[in-house]
Amino acid sequence: MDSTTHKFYHVHGMDSRSYLDLYFSNNEDMVFAEDTLKFPMSMIHYQLCTGRTEGTFLIDISLGSIIHHLYFVSKFFKKIVLLKFQEKCIMELNRWLHDRTGAYDWSHTSSAAAELEGMRDQLQEQEMRLRSSIKQILKCDYEQENVTSPVLLPLADCVIGASILEMISKNEDEYMKNLEKTIKLLKPGGQLLLFAVLDATYWFVGAERFHCFKCNEEFVKNAFGKLGLVIDYYTVKRRCNVSDLADYKAILFIVGRKGE
Template identity: 30%
Template sequence: MEFTDGDTYLSSFDSKAYLTSFCCLGSERDGILKFRMRKLYETFGPGGITGDVLIDIGTGPTIYQLLSACESFPYIFASDFTDQNRQEFEKWLKNDPEAFDWSEIVKTVCEIEGKSSDKWEEKQDRLRSRIQKVLKCDVNKSNPLDPVEIPPADCLITSLCLETACKDLDAYYSAIRNITKLLRPGGHLVVIGALGNTYYRVQQKDFFCLSLREDTVINAITQAGYKVLSMDVFSISEREAHSNTADSMANFFLVAKKS
């Protein structure tokens, strides 16, 4: 399908509908979500990546990707291109009663981390206290956070962002180089993405996805000056593949270190 440009996202993307379709447990998305949450805990849990500053590139309206990281990073910057995504994230940040209900996701993360699910509110509050700013972001810019400048991060995380923001492989390679400027030498990059995905659907509207292969992702990361430390792939089940919300064949979870 044709590339979905920024103006279309700003005018047509329904953040709450996206959350309902892609971030609810008890649906065909369970396997994918739990894979990501387990890998995030393995990455940021005991003996994992630590530091001071973490930047989440393309946060979207979601919080799950930061729930384990907030135990290891005291200064977290969220960012997204789409205004309504940042607004939805801000609703959660301010504990707005109209915000999406993340309780089941947070309880599941607590259980993955070996804690009582009763601690879920404490976990949410900890993450809220770590969020420094919610910034505008465009990975296709040389400085994705322009005009804001912040100290080089110890870790970057980006989840299901680059393949939706980049119209072709040249743009994908360029976007990785752009976000890398925000990371200090020796810092870590964590990428969650989809393989073989050409679209995803929110409220009967299809949005473009750049179809990626495993070797393409590794090559792009390596060429941007990283050593790939690990790449785990989770194959989509038949049930998930026929969910009618996306045509992804697999999700991947990659960790790399900047030279």
């Protein structure tokens, strides 16, 4: 199928609850746990525990309404702002943030986070700490000069992007423009922590097939260099599940530091 027949996440939107159930749930038939749950959580935990990433203000720009990769962030950053392209994702996040009826159950990930920290008896503390650290959930638009217009955010010490640039970029030029927009959110010396799905062309939510810009490890690393990011760390996790829901081959975690 040609990419023009795929839907674009940031343009057409998606069923945010179905996305969570398919790729991030605790359901027995959810095959992506190693890639979408354990890998991002362990990488963020590792990066923060090394002391190489620090500050007070962090911006997260991730696909859908996920929060599980931010448990450890809330231990180190006092202020977290989430940027979302879709109102449905903002609504989903607000239900969880304010502990409303019908909020998505992330207890399986708070339990995993507590175990990684060696604090199995403090499961509720994981979510409470994260909720208190999230100060704003804003809609963003990468077509605008100020992507959070009319809100003007201060520059961040750190930006996390999880599986987002490939989903909103049609081609190499758009990817570079979107990466540049992301980097502009960082203060000099700040870090971008990016998770990228590699060699993917599509992903499904229900019967809807969404576009994914096909990129590889070298392309992402070269893009960082062209835009002035010094790579501090990177690692690639090869796909370990079998599913027709998405055709990615691996996940890249890469950390780049903006020049002073």
